[in-house]
Amino acid sequence: MGTHVIKMPDIGEGIAEVELSQWHVKVGDLVVEDQVLADVMTDKAMVDIPSPVHGKVIALGGQPGEVMAVGSVLISIEVEGAGNLKESAAPAPVKEAPAPVAPKVEAVVESKPAAAPSPTKVCQGPVVAREAGDRPLASPAVRKHALDLGIQLRLVRGSGPAGRVLHEDLDAYLAQGQSNASAPAANAYARRNDEEQIPVIGMRRKIAQRMQESTQRAAHFSYVEEIDVTAIEELRAHLNDKHGASRGKLTLLPFLVRALVVALRDFPQMNARYDDEAQVIHRLGAVHVGVATQSDVGLMVPVVRHAEARSLWDSAAEIARLANAARNGKASRDELSGSTITLTSLGALGGIVSTPVLNLPEVAIVGVNKIVERPMVVKGQVVIRKMMNLSSSFDHRVVDGMDAALFIQAIRGLLEQPATLFVE
Structure with a gap:
């Protein structure tokens, strides 16, 4: 087993640092090639960072909102075999925001013993229970479609790569009669003391x-x-x-x-x-x-x-x-x-x-x-x-x-x- 280290890519145009906007994975997640790992923000646009390998996430190199230097460690992924000692280019990004170029990704391999990742499970059915803060993979078009339909995206089972939610998954969810309309209505006169903090990032x-x-x-x-x-x-x-x-x-x-x-x-x-x-x-x-x-x-x-x-x-x-x-x-x-x-x-x-x-x-x-x-x-x-x-x-x-x-x-x-x- 080895470790594939992905560094903060060189976006070009003389940019020395970028902002880590959002993680799409967490430690322990199994990832597949081309799966979007994170969004980073340059002065002009948001760029998705895809995974060049299959493996298991073992370490994240920063927190959302953190400004990171180009070349700093972004994420470490446990992979089978000795890994690739050469610099590797990331595959064409799956775009959640404007990303005109596929970022260059450097890979460093450190040999270390580790347990092999368990195979990814394929789950059937239109409904899945995710944690409230667990953001499912989906394109902006699918997110807008779900919003228009009144569907909580985190409840929909994704059939795309790495569990990405597709338009067909929304159709399957509706066919099962699952929507926000089935959720119990909140008491309109109940007192509320909750507070949400939303970081201004990205x-x-x-x-x-x-x-x-x-x-x-x-x-x-x-x-x-x-x-x-x-x-x-x-x-x-x-x-x-x-x-x-x-x-x-x-x-x-x-x-x-x-x-x-x-x-x-x-x-x-x-x-x-x-x-x-x-x-x-x-x-x-x-x-x-x-x-x-x-x-x-x-x-x-x-x-x-x-x-x-x-x-x-x-x-x-x-x-x-x-x-x-x-x-x-x-x-x-x-x-x-x-x-x-x-x-x-x-x-x-x-x-x-x-x-x-x-x-x-x-x-x-x-x-x-x-x-x-x-x-x-x-x-x-x-x-x-x-x-x-x-x-x-x-x-x-x-x-x-x-x-x-x-x-x-x-x-x-x-x-x-x-x-x-x-x-x-």
Whole structure:
């Protein structure tokens, strides 16, 4: 028997240390090749660390939230035979979060006597009782599906590799009539004194750091304007009726991206990044629009590159592709970086007004609120119109209030007269 030591991988890009975000195994667990052992967090993305071997976990090298140096011991696995003395590359990761490269894993073998691990047992049936804190293996898509169905994932027997819960397992669980609905209802008037402590680690820590940095470094100011979107919603419905089956359905977002592209021709100072250390503003010709997207691991901003060269349907397809990749943990680092201006929308949950936080080092972010029907006075007549607010924020260090207002008014004019979006 031998010991296979996996070291904290070199993620690349000159990164010297990473944060251990979460363990998916514990001491004593039997693991198989390609099973995800841990999540580690870099400055840009979450990366899964898979096992290159079959064996039994005998030691963990750190605690969630701990920042570990590249090359430090991450986990020790007991394996059969003498092991592999050569450095081994990890298999392609099973992604729970954006992980564009399979991390390099170093292996060190120390010969030591030990009992052979018992074979992994294959259990049948859709229901399993795990400990409350024992997190089952499952993809973000499966976790969301379980949440939508009201199923406690820890109660579902996984039939995938290493007990990973699959969509079929959720179907089997439902077929057995097991769901949260069968659990006894809690007393709605009972007193509670419980308290839960949730460490701010991993992606949540990175989001917190970036939001704090943005509000501390930039001089935020917000500007809100209401827009009559009746005409553009009629155009969108017409295009969907005529071309939706062949080209795909359009949401409002690609129209907003187009409006940004056209308005930025007259306001190039908004399509910029501010290097406050060098005191240099970088204005860019290319419009790389970040589209804020909520995922299972937190807020991400995938980037629609060269929006200035895309048609409505091209933008729509790219927005959908990137959003799906972000939500399923498959967006690469390149797809999550390099934006020049950001568009953020909560759709029907967008509220009336919001105050978006800048995505540094950008200098502008355009926030979209929900569409509501309201009575409005048009040419002396009270009519029902579809209205929507834009709540946008700017970096007052480099963007003047007048310029910000004119920029949003330009977007308003384009959306209220949608033909002008396509006039060159």
